[in-house]
Amino acid sequence: MNLSAIDDLKPYAVGLAQQLIQFPTENPPGRDYHNCAEFLKKECETLGLETEIVQVEATDRYNVLAWTSTRKTDLHFHCHYDVVPAGHGWAYNPFSGSIVDGTLYGRGSSDMKGGIAAVFTALKAVQNLEDISISVSLTPDEETGGALGAEYVVKNQLVDTKMAVLPEPTGLKTMFNACKGALWVQVTVHGEAGHPSVKGLGVNAFDRMVVIASRLQKLKEIVEHKKSALHSYPEGGEWANLTLGGRCSSGEAVNAVPGQALFTIDRRTLPEEDLETAQQEIRECIGKDAEITVLMEARPFHIDEQTDVCQLLNTASETVMRTSVNCALCPGFLDARHFVHAGIPCVTWGPGIYGNAHISNEFIRIEDMMTAAKVFYVMATTTT
Structure with missing residues (x-):
């Protein structure tokens, strides 16, 4: 040779x-x-x-x-x-x-x-x-x-x-x-647009989004304690991840109660996990308070x-x-x-x-x- x-x-x-x-x-x-x-x-x-x-x-x-x-x-x-x-x-x-x-x-x-x-x-x-x-x-x-x-x-x-x-x-x-696998999700929260000058006009979708995000932060703490038995290159990749807000938006103007807000979730799964369970955990955490759209799935x-x-x-x-x-x-x-x-x-x-x-x-x-x-x-x- x-x-x-x-x-x-x-x-x-x-x-x-x-x-x-x-x-x-x-x-x-x-x-x-x-x-x-x-x-x-x-x-x-x-x-x-x-x-x-x-x-x-x-x-x-x-x-x-x-x-x-x-x-x-x-x-x-x-x-x-x-x-x-x-x-x-x-x-x-x-x-x-x-x-x-x-x-x-x-x-x-x-x-x-x-x-x-x-x-x-x-x-x-x-x-x-x-x-x-x-x-x-x-x-x-x-x-x-x-x-x-x-x-x-x-x-x-x-x-x-x-x-x-x-x-x-x-x-x-x-x-x-x-x-690792990946699950990309968009969460859309609905409210009702209104004028911010009068208390009680409209339903603030941003406020609702913050409540949902706080629940997901607790899930994030649980997820990010999971570690693969496999060696990762580079080091640090052996941990599961959940990232909130890679994309995030709310409302149309400063002087309006936002009628809609949305944000994304990037969940990285370990080879020992499965995407179906990861998605179910997210859905249970959000409940019926928002619309969930799966943007992409990549199996580990x-x-x-x-x-x-x-x-x-x-x-x-x-x-x-x-x-x-x-x-x-x-x-x-x-x-x-x-x-x-x-x-x-x-x-x-x-x-x-x-x-x-x-x-x-x-x-x-x-x-x-x-x-x-x-x-x-x-x-x-x-x-x-």
Whole structure:
């Protein structure tokens, strides 16, 4: 196994990552998806992969699928090409792909266009793609839950594989074999608008909201004493969470009794919990005093460290980095959940730093990207 051949592909890997960063695929709202998907399709074809684009009906969402010889494969690489909005505070153009001292800067460099470049570099290093059994999906909308990306691909059985890997940023030393779940809820409290100059005119929805929120604060204290038995990376993610008021609004004007108020709840569940129970606790706490709308549900998961995909990644890591990779719980929710709940064992591992993903001046170290490419190459060439 000649891993030095991958070192020779560094210009390709860096150039590809830069080109991907230059597509401003910000989500929301979902910019430049079609152009990026077409570029990825052509790149897959250049590598020698069979490729197609599947457009989600009546949307501008495009899923790119590629495979070696048959669509039923031993190993699948799942990637997302959308990124969070660039925001402010950058020292470099967030969509230029600037390189400074061996570090590539740009929105999506770490999450996860550098990971995509690592996968493609690994496949480019394979002399004969017919000798391996690999498929790849490149999807949108991961940053907003993945309903029209990973979830769509899995639900419509567009991927048929024994195991999957997501090249999200984990710092190379950690693989996520578990992730927390999420329940996003909007609570709408109704009152009756009125003029504030006369006592008793109107029913203040804000006052009602405060009472409900105070009850939820007591539930929050109970929830946040729950701790997973799994190790979390980064530390602190092993605790359950309940966050109130990520969005909050009330009334229409200063000089009016608010007739409606609303706020959101973000409940993060542990793999040992289930979403149904978490939702029931919230409903019981609120009672009939408000309207409850579920905005998003993401089920947690945990796969055993002895699962084949975990063992394959560790074997490849030991070959390339001379060390194994620690299994950990991801505090966020991952596209991997869609695969796991469909019966496809899936882990998340890749170049880039987890806490660096959505910040200004997001970056990836080029050497880390090349190390990941070597690990992916070993995985791809030893599954058959």
